[in-house]
Amino acid sequence: MKLKNLIVVALLLAIGTVLHALFPGIIFGMKSDLSLVMLFLALYFFADIKTFLVIGLVDGILAGLTTTLPGGFIPNVVDKLVTSTVVFFVFYLFAHYFSTKGKYIFGVVLAGLGTVLSGTIFLTVAIMVTNLPAAMFVTMFVSMVLPTALVNAILLAVLYPIIVKIGERSGFIKIAPKPSIH
Numbered sequence: 001m002k003l004k005n006l007i008v009v010a011l012l013l014a015i016g017t018v019l020h021a022l023f024p025g026i027i028f029g030m031k032s033d034l035s036l037v038m039l040f041l042a043l044y045f046f047a048d049i050k051t052f053l054v055i056g057l058v059d060g061i062l063a064g065l066t067t068t069l070p071g072g073f074i075p076n077v078v079d080k081l082v083t084s085t086v087v088f089f090v091f092y093l094f095a096h097y098f099s100t101k102g103k104y105i106f107g108v109v110l111a112g113l114g115t116v117l118s119g120t121i122f123l124t125v126a127i128m129v130t131n132l133p134a135a136m137f138v139t140m141f142v143s144m145v146l147p148t149a150l151v152n153a154i155l156l157a158v159l160y161p162i163i164v165k166i167g168e169r170s171g172f173i174k175i176a177p178k179p180s181i182h
Contacts, residue, residue, distance in 0.1 A: 005046045008172055012038040013059050021066040032148040035063050036118055037155045039080065040111045041163055043088045044095075045173055056084025075125035083118040104160055112153035119145030 016038030023032055039059045047055055060080030064073035091110060095103050123141060127134050167173025 004172060008167075009042045009046050009051075009055060012042045013055070013062060016059065017062040017066055020063050024068075032144065032151060033063065033115070033118065033122075034148075034152065034155065035059060036083070036115050036148075037111065037152050037159065039084060040087060040107070040114060040152075040156060041159060043084060044091055044107050044160075045163060045167065047084075047088055049092075052084055052088035053081065056080045056088075059084070069126060069130070071130040072126060074129050075122045078125045079118045079121040082121050083114055086117060087114040104157075107160055108153050108157045111156040112149045115149035115152040116145060119148060 013035070016035030019034040019038070023034055039055065042055050042059075043052060057077070057080070060077035063080060064076035067073065067076055069075075087110060091107065095106060098106050119141065123137055123145065126132060127137060164173060
């Protein structure tokens with residue numbers, strides 16, 4: 001990864017960490033994971049086959065350090081590693097089939113689904129690692145994961161075009177020119 005891309009990824013993950021740290025814990029110290037939006041943006045625009053796991057691991061560690069759920073460090077690391085792997089490969093394998101607008105829509109939908117995957121993994125690992133009752137899975141899934149997925153999809157829908165514009169103007173993102181008809 002180029003140094004300038006590494007710097008942008010670091011900035012995105014730092015912004016995600018601040019969002020994660022500032023968002024209050026709601027149920028048993030659990031909070032909506034807004035750092036996922038920045039993880040997805042980093043994966044969509046800057047990750048490659050050599051770096052996606054590192055990006056996921058770093059985001060997992062940062063989210064784990066800012067979690068308010070007792071015992072939430074390990075669930076954060078596990079969920080970010082798995083989520084970054086799945087989201088990266090799904091986007092990597094399918095995004096090139098879409099036009100620019102289609103890629104945007106695909107990215108937004110994938111952010112919502114990726115958040116659901118992340119929340120499911122987080123809750124499962126948290127229940128195994130902590131002493132939370134397994135019966136709380138459905139309640140926490142409905143009250144935390146699904147609303148977070150909706151919020152993350154909306155946030156990504158807003159931030160994606162902004163990142164594209166900033167990236168185009170600064171040279172971080174290269175958009176293929178539109179084919180001309182002669």
